[in-house]
Every structure is written in C-alpha cells, then in structure tokens.
Amino acid sequence: MTYLIAGLGNPGEEYALTRHNAGFMVVDELARRHNARYWKSEGGALTGEVSIGNHDIILMKPQTFMNLSGSALANVAKAHGIEPDAIIVVHDELDIDAGTVRLKFDGGHAGHNGLRSIHDKLQTSAYARVRVGIGRPPGRMKAADYVLAALRKEAAEDLATAVQIAADACEEIVRTSLAAAMNRYNTTN
Numbered sequence: 001m002t003y004l005i006a007g008l009g010n011p012g013e014e015y016a017l018t019r020h021n022a023g024f025m026v027v028d029e030l031a032r033r034h035n036a037r038y039w040k041s042e043g044g045a046l047t048g049e050v051s052i053g054n055h056d057i058i059l060m061k062p063q064t065f066m067n068l069s070g071s072a073l074a075n076v077a078k079a080h081g082i083e084p085d086a087i088i089v090v091h092d093e094l095d096i097d098a099g100t101v102r103l104k105f106d107g108g109h110a111g112h113n114g115l116r117s118i119h120d121k122l123q124t125s126a127y128a129r130v131r132v133g134i135g136r137p138p139g140r141m142k143a144a145d146y147v148l149a150a151l152r153k154e155a156a157e158d159l160a161t162a163v164q165i166a167a168d169a170c171e172e173i174v175r176t177s178l179a180a181a182m183n184r185y186n187t188t189n
Contacts, residue, residue: 043075096133
C-alpha cells in the first residue's frame with residue numbers, strides 16, 4: 001500500500017520556524033529519517049518518496065499556502081491513485097497543549113482552514129490526522145498572529161519535541177495501523 005503523508009504549512013523562509021509549519025517540520029523529519037533523495041514540484045506541492053517498512057510513502061508539502069492546501073493534496077492523491085484511507089495529514093492544533101501529539105480519524109475541521117480546504121477538495125473528512133499541539137495564544141493575542149509568530153526558546157523546544165513524536169506516530173500508523181497508533185499516542189506524551 002502507498003501512503004500519502006501531507007504536512008501542512010506555508011512556503012517561504014518567513015514561515016519556516018512558526019507553529020503553523022508544524023506539518024512541514026514533521027514531513028522534513030520523515031524525509032531525513034528515511035533518506036528522501038530529492039523533492040520535486042508536483043500538483044502544487046513539493047513531494048518526495050521514501051519507504052517505511054514495506055510501504056511506499058509519498059511525502060508532501062503543499063506550496064499553495066495553508067488555506068488552500070486541499071487543491072495540492074487532491075492533485076497529488078489523484079496523480080498517485082491514493083484514496084483518503086491512505087492519507088495522513090499532519091497539522092498544528094490550537095486545542096492541544098504545546099508539545100503534545102494526538103491522532104484522529106475523520107471529524108470536523110475545528111476552524112482549521114487547511115483542513116477545511118482538504119475536506120472541500122477531497123469531498124470527505126475520512127482520513128487520518130496527526131495533530132501537533134501548539135496550545136492557545138496567551139491573553140488576547142489573535143490565533144492568526146500566534147500561529148505565525150517567531151518562536152521563543154521554550155516554545156521552540158516544545159515544538160521540536162512534538163515534531164519528533166509526530167514523526168514517530170506517522171511511522172507507527174504505516175507500520176501497524178491507525179488504531180494501534182491511536183491507542184499508543186492518544187494516551188501518552
């Protein structure tokens with residue numbers, strides 16, 4: 001089975017080390033761990049191919065900006081004949097404590113515009129999600145400002161920890177199953 005692991009984020013150096021790019025960071029970590037040789041431009045995304053266990057994996061970073069991620073994801077999935085049950089979307093999640101990772105299958109988008117776009121373009125919400133907790137903004141800070149803000153030391157460390165855990169969770173989904181990974185990651189870390 002071929003899986004598509006799509007990390008959500010925004011292209012460009014100014015966004016590289018922000019909370020909103022947690023998905024890109026996880027995909028980059030998987031590329032590093034599994035020796036992705038190169039990235040190519042395909043369907044509005046950068047894609048790379050690796051193997052995890054006995055499975056071929058297409059790693060993907062949409063280049064359409066977060067709010068339009070669905071178009072690139074749908075294009076790449078269609079080009080490779082990948083159905084939603086073999087798609088893993090990795091994204092930042094305000095409603096989960098910073099440094100924590102949770103897995104989910106199906107459900108709403110909870111106001112996340114990247115997920116909203118994916119739901120719209122795939123015409124389903126039935127795909128796996130690896131949710132990288134970034135916590136809520138402090139005080140009255142707007143969510144959009146918070147997710148795009150440069151990270152301070154502690155926040156950067158929390159995100160770096162969560163990126164490693166999320167990459168582990170993606171590997172577990174592929175090697176075992178989403179149910180087994182959910183049992184492990186939704187009760188620990």
